[in-house]
Each structure stands twice: as structure tokens, then as C-alpha cells.
Amino acid sequence: MTHDARLRPLASRRQWLAPREIAIRDPWGVRWLRLSRRTQVSALALGVAALAWVAHATVATLVPADDPLRQAETIARLQTEIAGRARDADALRLDIARLREEKAVADAARAVAESQLAAALPAPGQSPEDARVTALESELAEAYLKQQGMAESLAVADDRIAALEDKAMGLRDMVAVTGRQATQLKDKVSTLELMQGHLVERLKPATDVEIALLETGLAPTRLDLDKVVSEVADGGSGGPLLPVMDDLAPTVENARLSDLTASTARLDALRSAVSSMPIALPVRLDGIEVRSNFGNRRDPINRRAAFHAGIDFGGTIGTPVFATAPGEVVLAGWAGAYGRAVRVRHAFGLETQYAHLSALSVKVGDKVDVGDVIGKLGSSGRSTGPHLHYEVRLQDIPGDPMRFIEAGRNVQQQTERARDEAED
């Protein structure tokens, strides 16, 4: 080096103070800081001036001042020089401050770039393969985290599915229970239908038999029983046993049930009619004899053939006479040949008349029931002796009272037989 410098010609002053540049590498590339010629000259001049000042001050101190005027001139010149050098120094300081600022900015930028590079590039001492492994590991970790998130979502979904399955299970159980209940209900309905069928099978014939017996029993009255039944139905007394039958489905079973209902209604109407018909006896039969029957006979007074409109019960005066059916008294008083008489109006256009009474117990308008005393047996009017003349009239036409009494006897026997059967 020393040898080279000796051989090389001295660099010119211009070369020596050529502008210099300092390279600064940062992430955005290489930046150049320029040190201008002026800056370098100022720095050199400042150094030379400082040396000159030191030399001069030394000389001035050591050399006595022999010429005051020259001394003053020298001082003024030096002061001017000092002022110029001070200005140069100020400029240089500004340059240095600017350089420091730029360097600080560059340093900060480099720090940022280096940290980014450290993140992007393999760590010092790490091979590219290791870096790949590290990257893959981080990817794997990320994938694992994602998987974990998905697993949690899946767990939540599983819980929901489990809850739904529980609900579905509960619903299935409820459906099963309801199905069993429905089956039980169906069984019950079937049993009821069967029982109803049996009941209908048993009731219908029994009802029909009872109707037949009643109709046969009432046949002696020669009343139109269909008409009687419809009058009872219109009167509203004794409605049908099963009132609501109109909205039944038209099945065989329901048809049979409907038949039974009709039969039951007829039976009820007949029973009601029986209790309204004058089929009872007007006197107790103890000590009573039927002396004269209904129809053509020899008149007991003039001995000529005559029509007898009723029957005569012979007995003692004062024997109580009863109403033979419920009704309203329409006559109570003297009635010519009938003597003291009572007439009672019943249902179905029927009336009963009680004649030759010795006393009356009722007056016109009275409501009487079967068995009520309406008067006393006597011999008033056209009579040959104490007796009750008893008539039953349909639409004011006399009928044979014995036929009604016979009907009453039939119905009573039937009722007694039914009661006995019920007791058995």
C-alpha cells in the first residue's frame, strides 16, 4: 500500500474534493447520501482556519506588540475571518443535522424491512426444507383449528339431532298410546254395538209381544188403536223411549234400532191410552150383580122390546160409584129418566155416564181420576129398584160397557203377569 501510494501521482485537488456518496441499503433499494464539494471544502476550511487561529493567537501572545496600528488592522482582519468561518461552521452543522435525520429515517425503514424479511425468509440457521416444514406445520395448525371449529359445530348439530330424536321418540310413544286408546275405544264401541244389537234382538220381540198382547186385550173396545196411538202422540203424553233417531246412519243395525224405537213408541202410546180409557169397574163387585146387559132386551117396566144402551149393576143404595177413567165432569144433576146422573168426558172421544144415583159427589167442570167417587148408587129416575145404569159412549154412540170392562180385565191380567215375570 505504501509502495503503491509512492508510485501513484498525487491526486489533483479537484479529484481529492470530488463529491462523495454514501450508499444506504434499505428494503426499497439502495439510497445514496451525497456529500457535496462545498460541504467538503467548508469542512476543510474550518479545520485550516482553526489551525491558523491557534497559530496566530500563539504568535500574538508570544510576540510583543510593537506597532499598535498594525496590530489593530490585524485584529479587524482576523475578526472578519472568524465571522466568515463561523458562518461556514453554521452551514456545516446544518448539513450534519440533515444527514443525521436522513440516516435515522433510513435506519427505521431498514428495521421494518428486516423484521418483514425475518418473517418471510427462513430464520438464520434454518434450511429451506426446515422453513417448508415450519410453513406446513403452521398450515397444519391452522387446518387443525378449522377442524376443531367444525368439530364444535358438529357437536352442536349432534346435540340438536339428539334432542330432535328424543322428541320424535316421545311423539312415537304418544302416537302408540293414542293408537292403543283408539283401539280400546273401538273395542268398547264394538262391545256397545254388540250389546245394543243383543238388546235390540231381545227388546224388539219382547216389545212386539207386549204390543200384541195390549192390542189383543184392548180389541174388545173396538177402538181404532192406530188412531188412539196417534192421538196420544199428538197429545205429547208418553213420548218415545229413544227420542233422537232421525240422524242415524242408514245401516242395518240402525234400521233395527229405528224399528225398536217405533215399537217402543207404540207400546208407550198404548200404555198411556190404557190409563186414559174407561176400562175399570164403576162399582166394587162385592155384593154387586150384573142384572141387565147392553143391547136389545125386554123393557123391565113396560115389558116391550127395547134397546138398553148400558149395563145395570144391582146393589144397595149408597154404594159408592167410581169414575172408570180420568176425565172432566160434563153433567152432574137430574137428567129425566136417568134420574140423578153424572157424565164424564174422557180421551179418544169417549164418555161414561152413571145414572139413577141417590147422591152426587161432583159438579160440572170437575176433573176426576180413575177410582174417584162421583156419587152413590140409587134408584132415581125411571128405575125399578136400586141399581147403577152405566154407559160408555164413543162419539155419543153407546157401546157395550162389558167390552171395555173385559179389555180392562185383559190389561190387568197382562200387567199382573208382567209384574210376576219381573219379580221372578
Ligand SMILES: [Zn+2]
Ligand atoms: Zn140400565
